[in-house]
Amino acid sequence: MSASFASALDAAREAAAAQHYPEGALYVVATPIGNLADITLRALHLLQLADTVACEDTRHTQSMLRAYGIDKGPARLLAVHQHNEAEAAQEVVRRLQQGQRVAYVSDAGTPGVSDPGARLVAAVHAAGLRAMPLPGASSITTALSAAGAVASDGDSSSFVFAGFLPSKSAERASAIARQLASEPRCVVLLEAPHRIGELAQALATLGDRPVTLARELTKQFEEITTQPAHALGAWLDGAPQRSRGEFVVLLHPVALAGDDAGDTLRVLRLLLAELPLKTAVRLAAEITGAPRNGLYDAALAWKRAQDGGEDGDTAEDDSATAR
The missing domain is CATH 3.30.950.10 (Tetrapyrrole methylase, C-terminal domain)
Structure with missing residues (x-):
């Protein structure tokens, strides 16, 4: 973890932990488009809380999470990108039906805006489940x-x-x-x-x-x-x-x-x-x-x-x- 983000995790817990994060929901999380400091406190807290982090590129996301001091093992990362979005969305729906909190991030910026994510959210809605946006950076x-x-x-x-x-x-x-x-x-x-x-x-x-x-x-x-x-x-x-x-x-x-x-x-x-x-x-x-x-x-x-x-x-x- 970069030492500069150690206090950010503490601040994220202080600012966002008291809010409600229902189980069985997809959290669409915006991430920085370049500068890692542009992450929001709510995003940092949710990424720690999530049972699964679905992402466009697991290697890229793992590197980002480690920079913030968030440790997610390979089993808790799920690749959802433009080539497999329709199929992978069904796995996300299955995990949500089990009561997991699933966060989705693209490589940079807000998912679903010229990045994968729209089909995933549509599948979640079609299954009668909830998608919750966590706004942030967008180019x-x-x-x-x-x-x-x-x-x-x-x-x-x-x-x-x-x-x-x-x-x-x-x-x-x-x-x-x-x-x-x-x-x-x-x-x-x-x-x-x-x-x-x-x-x-x-x-x-x-x-x-x-x-x-x-x-x-x-x-x-x-x-x-x-x-x-x-x-x-x-x-x-x-x-x-x-x-x-x-x-x-x-x-x-x-x-x-x-x-x-x-x-x-x-x-x-x-x-x-x-x-x-x-x-x-x-x-x-x-x-x-x-x-x-x-x-x-x-x-x-x-x-x-x-x-x-x-x-x-x-x-x-x-x-x-x-x-």
Whole structure:
């Protein structure tokens, strides 16, 4: 155990032990997204109390528990991850029916939010059993709190969680063009380091729309920046470490009357209906002032979606020629 958490366990017992923790219930426990000190006192107490800790990765969770001074043997850890969630949920239900308290944790953050957990909770409800949330860290709300994502009309009251966009470039560009560009609310995305550059290139179609990149949240090398969408690629290329770590990406909200990105893409779509792709892209860039590369990506995605095609070398060569 880290000595720094010895007093935390005492504080957890003092603050939370008098509360009621019914048997035969699933406790959905949020855990830190990076900084171990972000655990809650109630979570620490419940993790000590639980008969079983169901978890996304037993090795990761065992290491976390030991850092807090909580000792759970292998028999009291149960793997519940995206590949076995439906089957493992039945074992959790069986243990709950025996009267156990079962805690569920994902590798980081709040279970069921872009992490396994939703199917488990659904199975528990279907069995007539209780699921109790223990709130805590979430990369989504953490990024939102530091982004200052406010529309030009002052509205900051709502956001849309879109999670991970498709990994294939044509599908990703199509999702941005068809769904996100005309969405006036703040949009929250997640992305892995090996794809963040491709996502930045695809988001360039949004022109000057502010985008916040938040990487390595709560960790030593945490970095949060807000850039115009068309400048994201250049910012990432500015230093090697900027493409490392897990990312939360926020598209800032826009006022409905000033949806320039949506207007740009509507112009492009109208031109594509009448003109060859390269000509439509060139004219759309001249009319709207939007970056030509981003418009080309959007146009190519629409064309592929209509043709039912996949990414390929021919399309990539055509893209390079057009730029």
